[in-house]
Amino acid sequence: MPHAPSWYADTAHAAPARPLLVGDTVADVCIVGGGYTGLVTAIELAGKGLSVIVLEAETVGWGASGRNGGQIVTGFNKGMDQIEGWVGKDDARHLWDLSEEAKAMLSDLVDRHRIDCDLKWGYLLAALKPRHMTGLAEHKAELEGLGYHRTRMVERDEVRSMVATDAYLGGLYDEGSGQLHPLNYALGLALAAEGMGVRIHERSRVVRVDTGDNPRAFTATGTVSARFLVLAGNAYLGGLCRPIRSRVMPAGTYIIGTEPMDPDRARALIPSGIAVADINFVLNYYRRSPDHRFLFGGGVSYSGFDQPGLKQSLRRTMLKYFPQLADLAIDYCWGGHVAITMNRMPHLGRVSPTTYFAQGYSGHGVALTAIAGRVIAEAIAGQAGRLDVFARIPHRPFPGPAGLKMPALVLGMMWYRLRDLL
Incomplete structure (x- = not known):
């Protein structure tokens, strides 16, 4: 293939x-x-x-x-x-x-x-916690200071009209970010x-x-x-x-894709069809596909190995935000490596x-x-x-001998993941 x-x-x-x-x-x-x-x-x-x-x-x-x-x-x-x-x-x-x-x-x-x-252009950075909203407001101010005026803060009710979940307190909408195949x-x-x-x-x-x-x-x-x-x-x-x-260090990132939905049901999840991500350190990101699937990504791995039960784990995370998708089968689960730097x-x-x-x-x-x-x-x-x-x-360079770089990074990322959860 x-x-x-x-x-x-x-x-x-x-x-x-x-x-x-x-x-x-x-x-x-x-x-x-x-x-x-x-x-x-x-x-x-x-x-x-x-x-x-x-x-x-x-x-x-x-x-x-x-x-x-x-x-x-x-x-x-x-x-x-x-x-x-x-x-x-x-x-x-x-x-x-x-x-x-x-x-x-x-x-x-x-x-x-x-x-x-x-x-397609249009992107929502979604806030799960009050500190996220504070950070997004600061980010907006920073962008405006650079002459970038394509973002606006959105509160809980408007976010709920943009994305069919009650998980978010608000967010920052950016008409200058987007998505593609x-x-x-x-x-x-x-x-x-x-x-x-x-x-x-x-x-x-x-x-x-x-x-x-x-x-x-x-x-x-x-x-x-x-x-x-x-x-x-x-x-x-x-x-x-x-x-x-x-x-650089390779970092695994993963995505699942549901079975196709009725077009009206799919559109109701994200009516405008924008892309969405939260702002956790270990973030979740998602969007609708043109054939009416829900593509949900996250589950980053820094160990060099794919996590066991990855499809089930990502599905559980997706259902935390979108419990209404519980009846859908997962047709796809894939991943690959991006390269990250220390800074x-x-x-x-x-x-x-x-x-x-x-x-x-x-x-x-x-x-x-x-x-x-x-x-x-x-x-x-x-x-x-x-x-x-x-x-x-x-x-x-990433610190430590070659054999210890991955374990050190994994421990560091575990701390940030715990911080997200708390």
């Missing part, structure tokens, strides 16, 4: 089989990874007249790009006050502007290349890239890279020699490049003068991958100023 089993895979548009890399070839740029980052970078580079080869270990969108929650979220995982503390006021402002450009880029890519991916977005990006002359090789796992003056990528059946190399494997890059490996900010930069990378979007990758691809392409073309803004974000 070309993709991990999921509702996304079962509703994906047909895609051409792309050839295995065989033999030795050359290009201006070789990109490792056929997800959002790699594909947008390829589109941007091809638009500048460079020849590009993308090497994908499985098939386009096989990793997080084809399995994620499909939610497009304004800004970063951290507040702008924290970001300013790391990089200063001017760079924090630049980063905010880049994050907004990322959303505009995504919309433009979908429109310009006619990508059929169910893109993540796998169809990736497949559309691939077709757009190929239409611009990009060569994509699937089932072509890169087993070794040379990041020196004459970079090369090696697979079991061929090599690509290039002027520049871009590492865009994110959580699935593995140990291919040791200098950046310790700065939950994206990690972009250079391994060497010829080798660039982007990783660690920490849950905000649907949008931020777009701007990552653009600033890397700009740097390769000789304009590195905007990439350097990202590169100045300080990133520490």
Whole structure:
């Protein structure tokens, strides 16, 4: 099967089989990874007249790009006050502007290349506790201070009209965030890239890279020699490049999909069809599908292993908020890894003068991958100023020897989960 089993895979548009890399070839740029980052970078580079080869270990969108929650979220995982503390006021402002450009880029890519991916705007951040409402009000004020006026606070009664649950005290509605079908977005990006002359090789796992003056990528059946190399494997890059490996940790995230409902019943759950997430540290997120299912995500795992009884656990959580769905069967349960960083900010930069990378979007990758691809392409073309803004974000490695990183992280996340429950 070309993709991990999921509702996304079962509703994906047909895609051409792309050839295995065989033999030795050359290009201006070789990109490792056929997800959002790699594909947008390829589109941007091809638009500048460079020849590009993308090497994908499985098939386009096989990793997080084809399995994620499909939610497009304004800004970063951290507040702008924290970001300013790391990089200063001017760079924090630049980063905010880049994050907004990322959303505009995504919309433009979908429109310009006619990508059929169910893109829809409108998003609710829902509050379960009074402190959540306080935090959301502060977040709104921060956004308005940046000139972003697309959010509004909503109280309990209005939230109840937006989402058919009594669980929330209120929330923050953002008309500038949204949702899409993540796998169809990736497949559309691939077709757009190929239409611009990009060569994509699937089932072509890169087993070794040379990041020196004459970079090369090696697979079991061929090599690509290039002027520049871009590492865009994110959580699935593995140990291919040791200098950046310790700065990210794979985190499992999971989604269930119910059986289809009567259309009126499905619409009554979220009448406007917006995407929703709560603001627990270990959050839950959900939306309606075009075929009238309920897609509910959560259950994050930091251990590297899928939790036992995952489908049942997610179903129990869903029913806490939506007990009226108790009669529905769960048709789908899937998951995959995203990459998180210690500070939950994206990690972009250079391994060497010829080798660039982007990783660690920490849950905000649907949008931020777009701007990552653009600033890397700009740097390769000789304009590195905007990439350097990202590169100045300080990133520490996850602490401890390799064998102890996961247990330490799991203990830390257990504390935050307990805090959510209390």
